[in-house]
Amino acid sequence: MRRRLVISYLLLMVLVLFALETPLAATLATRETDRVRADRLADATRFASLANPALRGGGSGPLDGELAAYDDLYGVGAAVVDRDRHTVVASASWAPGPGTTVALDIALAGQQFSGPDSVWPWMAGPLVVAVPINDGGEVLGAVVTATPAGKVRRTVAAWWLLLAAIGLLAVLACVSTAFGLAGWVLRPVTELDAVTHEIAEGDRTARVRPRLGPPELRRLAASFNNMADAVSDVMDRQRAFVAHASHQLRNPLTALRLRVEELGPSLTGADGRAEHRLALEETDRLATLLDALLTLARAERAENQRVAVDAAEVAASRVAAWQPLARHRSVVLRLDTADAPTYARTVPTAIDQTLDALIDNAVKFSGAGGEVTVTVRVAEGGTVLQVRDTGPGMTTSQIDQATERFWRAPDVQNVDGAGLGLTIVAVLVDASDGRLTMRQNQPRGLVAEVWFPAPGDLRVASVTAASVVVEPVAVESVAVDSPAVEPRAADAGRA
Numbered sequence: 001m002r003r004r005l006v007i008s009y010l011l012l013m014v015l016v017l018f019a020l021e022t023p024l025a026a027t028l029a030t031r032e033t034d035r036v037r038a039d040r041l042a043d044a045t046r047f048a049s050l051a052n053p054a055l056r057g058g059g060s061g062p063l064d065g066e067l068a069a070y071d072d073l074y075g076v077g078a079a080v081v082d083r084d085r086h087t088v089v090a091s092a093s094w095a096p097g098p099g100t101t102v103a104l105d106i107a108l109a110g111q112q113f114s115g116p117d118s119v120w121p122w123m124a125g126p127l128v129v130a131v132p133i134n135d136g137g138e139v140l141g142a143v144v145t146a147t148p149a150g151k152v153r154r155t156v157a158a159w160w161l162l163l164a165a166i167g168l169l170a171v172l173a174c175v176s177t178a179f180g181l182a183g184w185v186l187r188p189v190t191e192l193d194a195v196t197h198e199i200a201e202g203d204r205t206a207r208v209r210p211r212l213g214p215p216e217l218r219r220l221a222a223s224f225n226n227m228a229d230a231v232s233d234v235m236d237r238q239r240a241f242v243a244h245a246s247h248q249l250r251n252p253l254t255a256l257r258l259r260v261e262e263l264g265p266s267l268t269g270a271d272g273r274a275e276h277r278l279a280l281e282e283t284d285r286l287a288t289l290l291d292a293l294l295t296l297a298r299a300e301r302a303e304n305q306r307v308a309v310d311a312a313e314v315a316a317s318r319v320a321a322w323q324p325l326a327r328h329r330s331v332v333l334r335l336d337t338a339d340a341p342t343y344a345r346t347v348p349t350a351i352d353q354t355l356d357a358l359i360d361n362a363v364k365f366s367g368a369g370g371e372v373t374v375t376v377r378v379a380e381g382g383t384v385l386q387v388r389d390t391g392p393g394m395t396t397s398q399i400d401q402a403t404e405r406f407w408r409a410p411d412v413q414n415v416d417g418a419g420l421g422l423t424i425v426a427v428l429v430d431a432s433d434g435r436l437t438m439r440q441n442q443p444r445g446l447v448a449e450v451w452f453p454a455p456g457d458l459r460v461a462s463v464t465a466a467s468v469v470v471e472p473v474a475v476e477s478v479a480v481d482s483p484a485v486e487p488r489a490a491d492a493g494r495a
Contacts, residue, residue, distance in 0.1 A: 005185070009178035010171065017167045028159040030118045036127060036152055037114045040145050043070065044078070044131040047143045051080045051133050054088050055140040067091040075148065080133070082141040083108060100144055103130035107142035110134070119149045121157040188213035188221050195224075201433075204232045257283040306432070308455030309351055311383045312342040312376045318355040319374050322363060330368035333359070337376035344383035344452035346432035351385065351452070354428055357421035358387040358448050365391035366445070382434075382453045390445040399438045425450070 047070075050063045067078050071091035079090035081104060087094075099115060106113040107130035114129045127147040133140045191208050198206035207228060208221040260279050267273050319335040326333035344351065355374065362372040366389045375386040394402065403426040422436075429436045434452040441447045 005182040006175065006178040009181070010174060013171060013174040017170060021163050021167055025160050025163055026118070028163075029120060029156045032152055032155050032159070033117065033119045033127070036119075036147060037129065040076070040127065040129040040147055041112065041114060041131065043076075044129050044143045044145050047078060047080065048131045048133045051088070051141065051143060052135055054080060055082055055133060055135075063089050076145050078143065078145045080141060080143055081108075083139060088141065094146070097126065097128075097146060099125055099128040100130075100146065103128045103144055104142055106130065107132045107144070108139055110139050119152040119156060121153045121160065123149060123153065125149065127152065185213055185217070188217040192221060192224060195228075199228060204228070204235070253283060253287055257287075306345050306455075307348055308343045308345055310341045311344045311351055311385060311452070312337040312340075314351045315355060315374055315376045315385060318352060318359060322356075322359045326363050326372065329363060329366075330370075331363050331366050332371045333363065333374075334372070335374050335376075337374075342376050342378060342383050343455050345455040346434065346452050347428060350428040350432045350434075354425045354450055355385065355387070357425050358450075361421060362387050362389035362391065362446070362448075365389065367391060378454075380451065382451050384449055384451050386447060386449045388441055388445065388447045390441070393440050393444055393446045394438070396440075399440075402438060403436070 047063065047066065050066060054063055063080065067080075067089060068091055070076060070078060071093050075093065077091050077094035079094045079096075080088045082088055085104060085108075103113040103115070110132050112129075112131050114127070116123070116125070116127070119127060127149050128144065129147070130142050130144045132142050188208065191212065195206045195208050207225045210218050210221045210225065212218065212221065257280065260276070260283060264273070264276050267276050315337060316335055319333060323333055359372065359374065366372055370390045372390075373386075373388045375384075375388070377384050377386075403422045426436055429450055429452075432452055434450060436448070436450050438446060438448045
């Protein structure tokens with residue numbers, strides 16, 4: 001945009017300079033030519049006044065010496081010609097040329113001649129002046145001078161170069177002024193574009209400075225800031241409501257579960273005990289859903305601060321934490337990574353929660369005898385964490401819907417889960433400028449890959465197995481379940 005504005009200003013300036021300097025350049029050339037022509041006409045008229053004796057046959061008299069001195073002083077060839085075009089007296093450098101024939105024709109007809117009208121820098125011919133010699137109204141001959149135009153051409157060229165230099169300086173001043181003016185006009189637009197990208201990337205505190213640019217754009221910046229404040233406030237209220245609601249529902253849910261548990265001893269029939277067990281499972285399911293909603297609200301509200309984390313170390317820690325559940329379900333859980341540290345740039349706890357959700361899904365759906373492989377490697381200028389399982393997998397359409405909130409595959413509706421695990425993963429990966437991809441495994445199963453960028457000049461977060469809280473959902477999540485509860489993560493879209 002700035003370049004287009006500067007080009008438009010520059011084009012307008014060039015057109016103005018062309019419209020002003022072209023007539024001025026022509027005027028300067030004509031003025032210099034007229035000055036030389038006037039001098040030569042005056043000299044030729046003086047020579048004509050001295051030429052009468054020579055044409056009357058009385059000898060050249062002082063005319064011969066005058067022409068010689070004139071030629072030596074100015075380098076201008078001159079000649080006196082009679083009415084029969086015979087040269088009577090001529091200077092040493094005189095040489096008839098194409099222009100002299102026309103000049104003599106006009107001068108012998110009784111009129112003065114000078115040509116050309118203007119001397120241009122690219123012209124090569126001389127400046128010819130011819131004056132008739134009269135005696136009582138009778139034309140006796142003519143005086144012709146041929147002035148070399150080199151000096152005139154150089155003078156005209158010097159004026160034109162001066163005009164070009166002035167025009168160039170004006171263009172440079174115009175460009176400098178245009179860049180400043182365009183920058184002043186577009187600075188609010190540029191900052192508005194940058195702030196829009198910052199807000200889109202998650203920095204909801206970014207705002208446009210309203211005191212930049214013309215008044216119209218200042219009002220636009222102020223309106224944009226008001227809109228951003230309103231949208232941020234609405235989002236904060238929405239997320240706060242979800243977090244508060246999830247938190248406040250825990251206490252009554254816990255009390256409800258305790259009351260349902262107390263009903264167990266009073267139930268004697270098989271049907272009653274079965275319904276009692278289903279009621280407890282539904283309370284557990286509701287507790288998992290509340291934990292997942294709270295985790296999602298925290299993940300979306302978190303500031304996008306980036307830290308450098310050793311992905312291989314975190315992966316080893318999470319695989320170790322999930323080994324008991326994998327053994328309990330007869331699933332082989334293995335880790336494939338290099339011994340060297342593999343750093344990735346993420347928001348805090350992104351790798352922990354991402355691996356928890358993906359490993360939980362993989363172990364849950366692989367079934368007895370299944371295999372789950374967690375791989376950490378360097379690729380595409382970043383770090384890739386891959387979780388590969390041998391479960392039933394998902395179709396292409398199911399993969400496309402897997403990160404939607406509360407979505408679950410039709411064939412796993414009765415499996416424990418809230419349908420928010422992959423949604424949380426997607427939020428954390430996006431906040432880390434990463435990429436989540438899923439595809440079908442061969443011959444069966446699912447491959448989930450998460451790519452995180454490599455760290456730049458960021459502080460390295462030291463993550464060790466001892467410092468990692470082994471909670472698959474979130475650091476502050478509370479699992480409302482029986483004491484003998486298995487580790488659980490925020491359930492993925494298919495779970």
